[in-house]
Amino acid sequence: MQPLKKRLTDTRDAIIEAFTLLQIDAKKGQLLSLEQQLHDGSIWSDPETAQRTSKQASVLKNQVDPWVNLLSQADELAELCELGDETLEPEMRQQLQTLEDEYNARRKELLFSGKYDEYTAIVKLSAGAGGTDAQDWCEMLERMYLRWAEKADMKIELIERSAGDEAGIKSATYTISGSYAYGKLQSEHGVHRLVRLSPFNADNLRQTSFALVEIMPEIDTPDEVNVDDKDLKIDVYRAGGHGGQSVNTTDSAVRITHLPTGIVVAIQNERSQLQNKETALKILRGRLVQLQLEQHAESLADLRAGESASWGTQIRNYVLHPYTLVKDTRTKYEEHDAQAVLDGKLDGFIDAYLQQHMAAS
Structure with a gap:
């Protein structure tokens, strides 16, 4: 039983360390806050905010629940181990092996430390x-x-x-x-x-x-990446190609140029001009962040064109x-x-x- 107890202690300590590194307790608090917002019916009056909140909650839940379950399993095994019942050893060995396998499968998450790693x-x-x-x-x-x-x-x-x-x-x-x-x-x-x-x-x-x-x-969220409106050139033009009559008869396509860097994002599909503009801005924000990461720039103002x-x-x-x-x-x-x-x-x-x-x- 002693070698088994040592293995269990080491595995449980590793799970607790991962809990800290991945800030699971803080994420549990964030998840609880988001779930409370979703249970409040008023948020659904703004479908876009509700959808974004729901997506954030889903991502956090997928990150939090597996680690909470791992720690819970480790605690239960530790309690069994304290009983010192030798007849339980074969079953405990099997449970510990399963726990170790699950931990090893999830420990890859410790490699994700970037600011945007959790993003879509x-x-x-x-x-x-x-x-x-x-x-x-x-x-x-x-x-x-x-x-x-x-x-x-x-x-x-x-x-x-x-x-x-x-x-x-x-x-x-x-x-x-x-x-x-x-x-x-x-x-x-x-x-x-x-x-x-x-x-x-x-x-x-x-x-x-x-x-x-x-x-x-x-x-x-636009406030996460502050793009100055004066740095944007927005062109609206007629969408072409397949898609249906409305696409071919309305100026729904949008092209946004970020003047300081020369980045151009054009969106043309069956959605409205407003939706195309929002999608184009979302992609532009993502490209600016990616460029900032590549250039190790402190801010968007420090980005170098091209x-x-x-x-x-x-x-x-x-x-x-x-x-x-x-x-x-x-x-x-x-x-x-x-x-x-x-x-x-x-x-x-x-x-x-x-x-x-x-x-x-």
């Missing part, structure tokens, strides 16, 4: 030069991230998608929400390079294609011919089963990136 992620994919091959590659990446998000039990919402001329997509923008969505996906920010035999070339020649993946935190994750920042190579290999240029982490990666097996790359950043901080 905005994922924008853009095909590079290379015509159909690049657009097909962009769609392959879209499928990869959607597969990963589904396996990770994340919620996916399409903001906008532009189909390619022959195949693939020119661009697509999604929000992916769930536990530490931005914290996990920030590792994907940059240029992704594919080498393969082109299925669109009559001679089946080897082709290199590029796509840009931008990962931004979704900033719901310096963001651009076509010069290649982060990962996907080689499908003459061998198969996916390798990250920053962490050097690699997977030889390229198809599994393209089917959403990204956790190895995400973990390597998080470990590298923790070691550097």
Whole structure:
């Protein structure tokens, strides 16, 4: 029983330490406050605020409940251990193993220490030069991230998608929400390079294609990122393409230019001009925050124009011919089963990136 008691004490101490590092008690208080607001019927008179509060409560609940349950299980086992009943040892060993496994599965959360790690992620994919091959590659990446998000039990919402001329997509923008969505996906920010035999070339020649993946935190509240109105140029124009009669007959599309940095966000879909403007501003705030993180700038006023994750920042190579290999240029982490990666097996790359950043901080 003594070695078992030592194992249990060590595991319980590790859980308590994680409780402190992850500020679980503070988050419990925040969750309680949000739940009280949601139980107050008056909040539902403002659907947008109610929806935002509900989403915040859901994220906090997913972070708090598992750790509360782990500590509760550890406390119950500790009480059993104090009884000193040798007949309970086999059952306690099994319960302790389950507790240790659950703790090890969750300890990855200790790697998330960034200000925006808990936020919803905005994922924008853009095909590079290379015509159909690049657009097909962009769609392959879209499928990869959607597969990963589904396996990770994340919620996916399409903001906008532009189909390619022959195949693939020119661009697509999604929000992916769930536990530490931005914290996990920030590792994907940059240029992704594919080498393969082109299925669109009559001679089946080897082709290199590029796509840009931008990962931004979704900033719901304007006061969190203070963007001066005088720094914005807002253009309204007629939406084109598919979508229906209302899209083609109303000036619903919105383009916002942030003058100091030159960042442009354009949104064109079936929603109203007001909704498109709100979505564009949300994406702009996310891009400004991402740029601030990249440049280690103290404030938005310190941002330098034209310096963001651009076509010069290649982060990962996907080689499908003459061998198969996916390798990250920053962490050097690699997977030889390229198809599994393209089917959403990204956790190895995400973990390597998080470990590298923790070691550097």
